[in-house]
Amino acid sequence: MSTVAEILTSLKVLFTEYAGKSGNKETLSKRELAEMLHKEVPGTEDMSKAEIKDFFDLLDEDGDGEVDFKEFVNFAVTLNMLSEME
Ligand SMILES: [Ca+2]
Structure with missing residues (x-):
């Protein structure tokens, strides 16, 4: 089982990987978010703008x-939380 610290660390790694692509490296732009979704979340490739x-x-x-x-x-x-309620 993952500790909260471990989860936060992996979220930070993921966030930084995409947030650092362009512009402000501390924030995700819409384009960076779209890229993250497409690469990390199966089934989002067809999401419209x-x-x-x-x-x-x-x-x-x-x-x-x-x-x-x-x-x-x-x-x-x-x-x-939502996924745990299912
Ligand atoms: Ca904001």
Whole structure:
């Protein structure tokens, strides 16, 4: 079983890999998020631009047009809680 610290570390590695591709290396842009989804999440290859935008807006809680690590972790935690409720 993974500890919270281990989970956070792997999330940080994933986040940094994509956030560092262009622009601000501390945040995910919409393009970087789309790339992450396409490469890391099976079944998202066919997502439309509008669907990506909706998903991005969901993550971007403060609406500043970038997803920072805190917003990314919030999302991952929510997703994990949802999957445990199934
Ligand atoms: Ca934000």
